[in-house]
Amino acid sequence: MSRVVKLAVIPGDGIGPEVVAEAEKVLDAVTASSGVTFDKTRFSLGAARFLETGDTLTDDDLQAIAAHDAILLGAVGGTPGDPRLKDANIERGLLLKLRFTLDHYVNLRPSKLFAGAPGPLANPGAIDFVVVREGTEGPYVGNGGAIRKGTPQEVANETSVNTAFGVERVVRYAFDLAERRGKKVTLVHKTNVLVHAGAIWQRVVNEVAAEHPQVTVDYLHVDAATIFLVTDPARFDVIVTDNLFGDILTDLAGAVTGGIGLAASGNINPDGAFPSMFEPVHGSAPDIAGQQKADPTAAILSVALLLDHLGLGAEAARVSAAVESDIASRTGARSTAEIGSAITALL
Amino acid sequence: MSRVVKLAVIPGDGIGPEVVAEAEKVLDAVTASSGVTFDKTRFSLGAARFLETGDTLTDDDLQAIAAHDAILLGAVGGTPGDPRLKDANIERGLLLKLRFTLDHYVNLRPSKLFAGAPGPLANPGAIDFVVVREGTEGPYVGNGGAIRKGTPQEVANETSVNTAFGVERVVRYAFDLAERRGKKVTLVHKTNVLVHAGAIWQRVVNEVAAEHPQVTVDYLHVDAATIFLVTDPARFDVIVTDNLFGDILTDLAGAVTGGIGLAASGNINPDGAFPSMFEPVHGSAPDIAGQQKADPTAAILSVALLLDHLGLGAEAARVSAAVESDIASRTGARSTAEIGSAITALL
Ligand SMILES: CC(C)[C@H](C(=O)O)[C@@H](O)C(=O)O
Ligand SMILES: CC(C)[C@H](C(=O)O)[C@@H](O)C(=O)O
Numbered sequence: 001m002s003r004v005v006k007l008a009v010i011p012g013d014g015i016g017p018e019v020v021a022e023a024e025k026v027l028d029a030v031t032a033s034s035g036v037t038f039d040k041t042r043f044s045l046g047a048a049r050f051l052e053t054g055d056t057l058t059d060d061d062l063q064a065i066a067a068h069d070a071i072l073l074g075a076v077g078g079t080p081g082d083p084r085l086k087d088a089n090i091e092r093g094l095l096l097k098l099r100f101t102l103d104h105y106v107n108l109r110p111s112k113l114f115a116g117a118p119g120p121l122a123n124p125g126a127i128d129f130v131v132v133r134e135g136t137e138g139p140y141v142g143n144g145g146a147i148r149k150g151t152p153q154e155v156a157n158e159t160s161v162n163t164a165f166g167v168e169r170v171v172r173y174a175f176d177l178a179e180r181r182g183k184k185v186t187l188v189h190k191t192n193v194l195v196h197a198g199a200i201w202q203r204v205v206n207e208v209a210a211e212h213p214q215v216t217v218d219y220l221h222v223d224a225a226t227i228f229l230v231t232d233p234a235r236f237d238v239i240v241t242d243n244l245f246g247d248i249l250t251d252l253a254g255a256v257t258g259g260i261g262l263a264a265s266g267n268i269n270p271d272g273a274f275p276s277m278f279e280p281v282h283g284s285a286p287d288i289a290g291q292q293k294a295d296p297t298a299a300i301l302s303v304a305l306l307l308d309h310l311g312l313g314a315e316a317a318r319v320s321a322a323v324e325s326d327i328a329s330r331t332g333a334r335s336t337a338e339i340g341s342a343i344t345a346l347l
Numbered sequence: 348m349s350r351v352v353k354l355a356v357i358p359g360d361g362i363g364p365e366v367v368a369e370a371e372k373v374l375d376a377v378t379a380s381s382g383v384t385f386d387k388t389r390f391s392l393g394a395a396r397f398l399e400t401g402d403t404l405t406d407d408d409l410q411a412i413a414a415h416d417a418i419l420l421g422a423v424g425g426t427p428g429d430p431r432l433k434d435a436n437i438e439r440g441l442l443l444k445l446r447f448t449l450d451h452y453v454n455l456r457p458s459k460l461f462a463g464a465p466g467p468l469a470n471p472g473a474i475d476f477v478v479v480r481e482g483t484e485g486p487y488v489g490n491g492g493a494i495r496k497g498t499p500q501e502v503a504n505e506t507s508v509n510t511a512f513g514v515e516r517v518v519r520y521a522f523d524l525a526e527r528r529g530k531k532v533t534l535v536h537k538t539n540v541l542v543h544a545g546a547i548w549q550r551v552v553n554e555v556a557a558e559h560p561q562v563t564v565d566y567l568h569v570d571a572a573t574i575f576l577v578t579d580p581a582r583f584d585v586i587v588t589d590n591l592f593g594d595i596l597t598d599l600a601g602a603v604t605g606g607i608g609l610a611a612s613g614n615i616n617p618d619g620a621f622p623s624m625f626e627p628v629h630g631s632a633p634d635i636a637g638q639q640k641a642d643p644t645a646a647i648l649s650v651a652l653l654l655d656h657l658g659l660g661a662e663a664a665r666v667s668a669a670v671e672s673d674i675a676s677r678t679g680a681r682s683t684a685e686i687g688s689a690i691t692a693l694l
Contacts, residue, residue, distance in 0.1 A: 091539040120577045122469040139486075139507070144543040154511040156547040160486070164501040190591070192438040196491040200503040223598035230467045230577055230602050244537070248595060251570035255577050 003036045005310060008068040008275065013046040013090075014284025015294035015336075016074025022296035022340025023072060023303045026322075029344045030307070030315045041068065046284070047078030047090050056093035062101055070306055071098070071277035074299060075284035092142065099135050102274035104267035105166065106173050107133035107243075108305065109250040109281060111233075116328040117258030121230060127257050129236035130181070132174040133246025135267055137166040138197070140243040162197045162242070167204045173270060174240035175212045182237035185209070186218040188225045188245055201242065225249060229256060254281050258327075261295030264302040266309060276309055278302040292335035297323055300343055322346035350383045352657060355415040355622065360393040360437075361631025362641035362683075363421025369643035369687025370419060370650045373669075376691045377654070377662045388415065393631070394425030394437050403440035409448055417653055418445075418624035421646065422631035439489065446482050449621035451614035452513065453520050454480035454590075455652065456597040456628060458580075463675040464605030472581035474604055477528070479521040479585060480593025482614055484513040485544070487590040509544045509589070514551045520617060521587035522559045529584030532556070533565040535572045535592055548589065573599060580604075601628055605674075608642030611649040613656060623656055625649040639682035644670055647690055669693035 009024070011017035024040075031038060043065060050056050065071060076094050078085045099107070113119060113127035137160075144158035178185045187205045191198030202219070209217045220228065222245045228235060229252050241249060254263035263281035280298030288294060301323055307316035322343045334342070356371070358364035371387075378385065390412060397403050412418060423441050425432045446454070460466060460474035484507075491505035525532045534552045538545030549566070556564045567575065569592045575582060576599050588596065601610035610628035627645030635641060648670055654663035669690045681689070 089539065089542060092542065096540070120469060121467050123467070139505075140540055142542075144507075144541065146543045146547065148511075149546075150550065152511050152515070154547055156509045156543040158486075158507045158509075158541045158544045160491075160505045160507075162503045162505075164495075164499050168499070190594075192436065193443070193487055193591075193594075194491065194505045195436060195439065195489075196493045196503040197505045199496075200493065200501055203497065223594050226573065226595055226599040227602040227607065230599065231606075244540075247537075247540075247570050248573055252573040252577065252599070255574040259578075260574065 005036055005038050005070065006068040007038045007040045008043055008065045008071045009040050010043045010045050010071060010073040010076070012074040012076040012284060013048055013078060014075055014286040014289040016046070016076065016284055018290070018292065018336045019280060019294050019296040019299035020072065020074040022336060023299035025340050025344050026300045026319060026347070027303045030318055030347050031312070034312065034315055036312065045094055046076040047085060047088070050088050050090060051078070051084055056088060056090060057097050065098070066102060066274060068275045070275050070310065072302070072306060073277055073279040075280065075282060077284040077286075079286040096140065096142070098277060099267050102267075102277065103269045104135045104274075104277060105170055106266075106268040106270055107135040107246060108266040108268055109133060109246070109253070110264065111250070111253040111257045113257045114262070114324050114327040116330060117262060119256055119258050121256055124256065125232070125234035127233045129233070129239060129253075130177060131239045131241065131246055131250050131253060132170060132177065133241060133250065134166065134170045134243050137162055138243035160194070160197055160244075162200050164200060164204060167200055168208065171204050171208045171240055174238050175208050175215055178215045178238040179212065183214055184216045184218065184237035186220055186225075186236055186239045188220050188222050188239055188241040188249065190222050191219075192221065197242070205240070222248070226252060229253060250281060260298070262297050262301065262327075264298050264305055266302070266305040268309065278306040278309075292337060294336050296336050296340045297327070297343070300340065318347050352383055352385050352417065353415040354385045354387045355390055355412045355418040356387050357390045357392050357418060357420040357423070359421040359423040359631060360395055360425060361422055361633040361636040363393070363423065363631055365637070365639065365683045366627060366641050366643040366646035367419065367421040369683060370646035372687050372691050373647050373666060373694070374650045377665055377694050378659070381659065381662055383659065392441055393423040394429075394432060394435070397435050397437060398425070398431055403435060403437060404444050412445070413449060413621060415622045417622050417657060419649070419653060420624055420626040422627065422629060424631040424633075426633040443487065443489070445624060446614050449614075449624065450616045451482045451621075451624060452517055453613075453615040453617055454482040454593060455613040455615055456480060456593070456600070457611065458597070458600040458604045460604045461609070461671050461674040463677060464609060466603055466605050468577060468603055471603065472579070474580045476580070476583035476600075477524060477585050478593055478597050478600060479517060479524065479587045480597065481513065481517045481588070481590050484509055485590035507541070507544055507591075509547050511547060511551060514547055515555065518551050518555045518587055521585050522555050522562055525562045525585040526559065530561055531563045531565065531584035533567055533572075533583055533586045535567050535569050535586055535588040535596065537569050538566075539568065544589070552587070569595070572596060576600060576603060597628060607645070609644050609648065609674075611645050611652055613649070613652040615656065625653040625656070639684060641683050643683050643687045644674070644690070647687065665694050
């Protein structure tokens with residue numbers, strides 16, 4: 001009996017199409033004899049599409065994408081400062097709209113320092129942690145506005161919204177993950193300043209922790225967490241944090257584990273009500289687009305997260321292992337396609 | 348004619364009194380023959396005082412402190428998890444109350460990698476930049492609340508408030524500083540997500556930049572900024588950013604320039620309507636308090652900022668130079684007092 005997975009593919013802008021092509025190469029190869037067929041639909045979305053049609057993400061797009069089992073996304077976003085994009089916000093209108101509408105409340109971002117990966121730290125130690133970033137609340141809700149805009153009397157507000165419902169489900173996910181890993185959860189927040197948002201996170205963590213006596217619980221203010229990410233990143237196992245702090249910590253974590261060219265992510269709806277979406281943490285990098293200069297490894301590791309999510313753990317492990325040995329044997333510069341082919345050959 | 352400076356000294360909790368003692372040693376020595384007398388008043392404030400009297404910062408305290416020309420603060424905050432402090436928020440009730448009431452709209456945090464300073468980066472390069480962190484607005488305003496607190500239906504909000512008035516004055520300070528330094532200003536924000544707060548910052552920076560044609564202007568999202576802080580910190584000259592992003596970036600910057608034991612800060616009211624306050628970036632570290640283990644260098648460099656602020660540039664330079672040569676010749680472990688005395692001897 002063969003299983004068919006309906007996969008929506010959004011190559012996007014800039015280096016997106018190039019890295020997605022390699023990710024697909026790996027996906028096709030690793031599932032060739034798995035009995036699982038990927039039925040792919042390509043969606044042409046992003047800055048390029050906006051410039052052509054004026055649409056960012058229509059209701060029809062959303063409905064069509066939501067009818068899939070999973071989503072693979074490259075990167076979206078036009079050239080910074082492009083005047084034609086001045087009033088478009090591709091990030092909010094496309095990427096965040098997908099995350100919010102498809103209820104991707106777990107933004108899963110593993111950080112692992114592979115042997116041989118370049119990194120800025122003199123003594124990085126053994127880095128292997130996962131950031132569980134909340135994906136549907138916090139300062140990202142778009143709950144803001146301005147009065148007297150453009151004048152010396154302008155006041156611009158942004159409201160972070162945090163619900164017990166939203167915090168609890170992601171905290172539960174983090175504790176379940178820690179049970180299967182190193183049995184440690186670190187909450188990162190700024191409870192001493194953001195006292196209301198901080199209190200709800202701390203309370204929920206305390207409550208869920210009581211159900212997980214095997215899991216050690218730790219707390220760090222976000223500022224202190226950035227210090228430990230560069231002085232003792234090996235101390236982390238599972239970090240659970242809000243949408244904005246998670247955004248900041250995972251870029252820094254990507255940098256300390258060999259660069260954002262290696263950092264993968266999954267925007268996950270664990271309930272399965274909506275398709276989950278897998279994407280490299282990096283952006284569209286228009287400055288190097290079309291030049292075969294981008295590292296497709298982050299996109300390929302996102303395929304590993306996708307396979308894991310679909311229950312194809314063995315295939316996911318083969319992809320990770322192939323990436324690991326490719327990184328260990330890297331020497332000179334290679335093109336995007338050469339890296340993709342090398343990893344495919346190592347499967 | 349001798350000048351008298353009325354200095355409020357707040358040693359605070361934990362290691363605060365130890366590092367302030369050394370900072371005073373240096374201050375006294377460097378100003379001994381300057382013709383300036385420091386008339387000091389000590390204020391016993393912090394967690395210890397709260398536990399004794401139940402007061403964090405009374406109106407009388409505030410009035411008395413405000414009558415001074417400047418403030419030197421060690422660190423405040425009790426032992427984390429102390430049940431007697433559960434409902435006290437020393438950070439908001441004391442430190443932030445001082446910054447907000449005394450209108451410290453510039454939180455000035457220099458980051459310089461001194462020769463010989465330990466640091467986590469393999470190839471740090473020449474790090475020498477200043478973060479100009481806004482100090483009276485943004486997510487720090489305390490404009491939040493919760494409904495259905497403690498229940499599964501809780502909703503907790505925090506509102507970031509940003510005014511053209513508040514943003515413009517700190518942006519002007521940053522550009523003026525850049526004119527006297529490397530002529531480069533980097534705005535750090537998250538304009539693609541926090542669109543309203545981001546827009547006011549970007550607009551004001553554009554407007555002020557137009558008056559400073561010699562200054563190069565750069566923009567980074569806060570997540571990307573953390574990457575550059577560990578991969579290419581030498582690219583920065585003056586960073587201007589909001590209260591929360593500035594908090595995060597300056598701890599990370601402290602870490603990459605040899606640790607938070609070296610990071611100084613000034614909470615400045617440039618208009619002179621209120622006394623400015625100088626303090627190490629580090630906290631009260633109750634775990635090592637009273638053991639002479641803390642590095643007083645951050646407090647001593649805060650004295651240099653204080654002297655600069657008072658127009659005593661030559662004395663400030665002597666303090667910085669003494670710290671620089673002390674760091675260059677560090678070998679084994681020394682006590683807090685030994686470091687303070689060594690720096691004093693080098694003045
Ligand atoms: C592009 C942007 C909206 C996005 C975010 O802030 O979440 C990106 O930085 C990320 O981390 O995926
Ligand atoms: C103690 C805390 C309120 C404070 C802040 O967040 O500003 C501290 O982290 C700092 O950077 O001075």
